[in-house]
Amino acid sequence: MFSRAKWGLVCFGVAPWLMLGLTARDDPAKWTGEQWSKWRDGQISQIFDPTFELADGKGLLRQDVVEKCGKAQSFLAPLLADPGFLKDPERSKALTNFVRFTSSLDRLNRQSSDSFQSNALGMDISDPEYFAEAGPYVQFPPLLKSQAFLKAMSDPATYRKATDMIAEENLRLPTSRRWVVFPFRAQFIPSVDGSTYGRMLVLVPNELLPDGRILDRWLMFAIATPDMVTPPDIRSVSLIATVRDPKKPGVSDGYFADYMRNPDSNSSDITLDPTFTVRPSPSKTCYDCHKTAVLPIHPKYGLKFTEDARIVRDNLASAIPLRVDEKIALYGKTNFRHLEPDSFGPPIGQSGRVRTDRFFADSTNVPSDSFPKLRAAMNCTSCHDGWFSVNSWLALRSDQEERSFESKQGLLQTYIEQGLMPPGNRLNPDERHALWQALTKEYCDLKTGKGTFVDWLRGG
Ligand code: HEC
Ligand code: HEC
Structure with a gap:
């Protein structure tokens, strides 16, 4: 590491012109590629110091890494403000990937004017700005945001009523546009509101947009599971929209959003509020796990809503709808738009x-x-x-x-x-x-x- 104190010691015994020269070299704007490499390596060992005890060894504490990336970025910020800074070939080789990684994580340190995290999704624009852009694609279809449907989904005893409404809607749709409904018990992560591993996936496929592109919406309602005697307050719904242009196969745009179903304080209605309005945001960087927009479903087991208002386990093999995996294969590379x-x-x-x-x-x-x-x-x-x-x-x-x-x-x-x-x-x-x-x-x-x-x- 190049600490000032060390350079100071060296400087005292030498000629003033040399001393001047060394002071100039201590100015990061004048560092050579080699000096930058040393600085970067010092940063890497600090940032990736495993401070978290896992069951079988040490791991990183993500929040620590994010904060340390923030420090590295603060040091670099005045230099990176000069667009020529990374044009120097040696410097560019030493720093480009380090700068890309640390700046991507440093987004999670950004704050809005009211001091809450503003870029929880890890995008290069704030969550509200992202929602403004993604909004047209991540809207609920009319049936799924109707009060009748949301109310049916607010009580496990009426989940069946909600899926019956979808079955009825399907009768009006051509085969290729019929919705797929798949209730299951997830094996990986709890719902965004932390209440449950129960999920009801609703895939709303093949909607033709006015510009000729095709929109698919994947909605995941958090739901109760059979083991819950008194279901907790379950509110979240996650949504992923993909948009593909049939003229450009192999790539599609992906848009992400989380919503809460909240009781309206002035009526008996349920409102749908994107988590971008919740402080602090319960949503995380979707890209941490979603390396392509839509992940295949690997449930712990399938679920079924019976006529007599119960939720029961379903036979998995028959329950995973093939259409779901077939879809994913169609998407190809995801363009996340605000994340590289x-x-x-x-x-x-x-x-x-x-x-x-x-x-x-x-x-x-x-x-x-x-x-x-x-x-x-x-x-x-x-x-x-x-x-x-x-x-x-x-x-x-x-x-x-x-x-x-x-x-x-x-x-x-x-x-x-x-x-x-x-x-x-x-x-x-x-x-x-x-x-x-x-x-x-x-x-x-x-x-x-x-x-x-x-x-x-x-x-x-
Ligand atoms: C023959 C092609 C193929 C090979 C080889 C392959 N994968 Fe995959 N992988 C896929 C496909 C297709 C998917 C998405 C569908 C799925 O999960 O079934 C996937 C999904 C994944 C996912 C989930 C992705 C996400 O966004 O969370 C992980 C993790 C993964 N693979 C890891 C690996 C690892 C590690 C290896 C090497 C040991 C590997 N894969 C080798 C084809 C492959
Ligand atoms: C910690 C990992 C993780 C994070 C972070 C994450 N997801 Fe997921 N998500 C999954 C897994 C795993 C699945 C596949 C379902 C399953 O098998 O449980 C999934 C499935 C989904 C689905 C159903 C469609 C599909 O891809 O299968 C939606 C919708 C969804 N996630 C939305 C989101 C949104 C929106 C975010 C960010 C705000 C997000 N997820 C962040 C792990 C994650």
């Missing part, structure tokens, strides 16, 4: 890297005859490249695993250990666990401060 996926790091599990037996012996506990299988499975980017890379925060070990997920395991670990990724693999349970260990260690080993993620931050 590549600034969150390189993809985990890059194909074509050399991985020695030594590496597997150091990072896993499986016998050496499993190494070739692990090696073959670490080719995630053969699919996850270009259209969606699995990067931070899914790929970093952090408190988010314990805070967000019911299993206290992150989404990446669950996907790998349940055998979902890589698709069609024949690894045994120990090997799956080992695969996840090897992947996360290769990406960012918090003990040694090394990994492909760190190399990327350092401009590699």
Whole structure:
């Protein structure tokens, strides 16, 4: 590190002209690429200091990382104000990725004039500005915002009535535009209001917009689960809209929003309030988990609303509507519009890297005859490249695993250990666990401060 005190010591015994020269060099605006590299490396070891105790080792405390990225950005801000600053090739190599990553996280430090977090979604515009832009796409269809429907959805005894209304609406729609309804018990995260793992997904597909593009809306109502004797106050609904242009296949726009269903204080009505009006916002950066706009559903089990007003478990195999997964395949690469996926790091599990037996012996506990299988499975980017890379925060070990997920395991670990990724693999349970260990260690080993993620931050 280049501390002023150290330079001061050096300066005292030397000629004044040299001293002047050194003072000038101590001015960050005049630092060489090498000095910037040293500064950056010092920052990286501070930012990625694992201060959180996970069950099996140390992890990052996300809020800490966000704050430290804020400090790095404050230091850089006056320099970055000069558009030429990163034009210098050496400086650009040393700093570009570091600047992209830290500035993306630093958005979470921004505050509105009333001192609340203003960019909780992690976009480069504030949440209200984002909502103003996404608003036309993330509106509820008339039936789903009608008082009759919202009231039916406010009591588990009348969920069935609500789905009957949708069935009736479907009779009026051509087959391709019929809505899909899928109630399930989620295995990953509770609803945004923290009340439940119950969800009712309503997919409103294939609406033709006036400009010829096609809008799909995915609404997830938080609902009660069969085990709840007295259901808690359940209010949230999350919504993702995708818009695709049939003339430009392989890419679509994704828009995100969370809403609360609140009782209106002046009437018996229920109002739909976007969380952008809630202080502090309960919504999180959707991109942390949604690497493409819409994620496939992997429920713990399906749910069914019976005629006699009960919620019961449903047979999963018959319950997951095929149309849901087929849709996702159509979307291709998501354009998040106000968030640049590549600034969150390189993809985990890059194909074509050399991985020695030594590496597997150091990072896993499986016998050496499993190494070739692990090696073959670490080719995630053969699919996850270009259209969606699995990067931070899914790929970093952090408190988010314990805070967000019911299993206290992150989404990446669950996907790998349940055998979902890589698709069609024949690894045994120990090997799956080992695969996840090897992947996360290769990406960012918090003990040694090394990994492909760190190399990327350092401009590699
Ligand atoms: C901590 C991880 C995580 C975060 C953060 C997150 N989601 Fe999700 N979301 C999931 C998972 C996992 C699913 C898939 C459903 C399942 O299997 O439980 C999902 C599904 C959904 C769905 C149903 C459609 C689909 O993609 O399957 C909607 C709508 C949704 N999320 C909205 C949001 C919005 C809006 C945000 C941000 C404000 C957000 N989510 C943030 C994990 C997350
Ligand atoms: C053959 C192509 C293929 C390979 C190889 C592959 N994936 Fe996937 N992955 C997919 C597809 C398609 C999806 C989305 C649909 C799904 O989840 O089933 C996905 C989804 C995911 C998700 C959820 C994404 C999100 O936004 O939260 C994770 C995590 C993931 N994969 C991790 C991995 C890892 C880690 C590897 C390597 C060990 C891997 N995948 C290898 C095709 C692949």
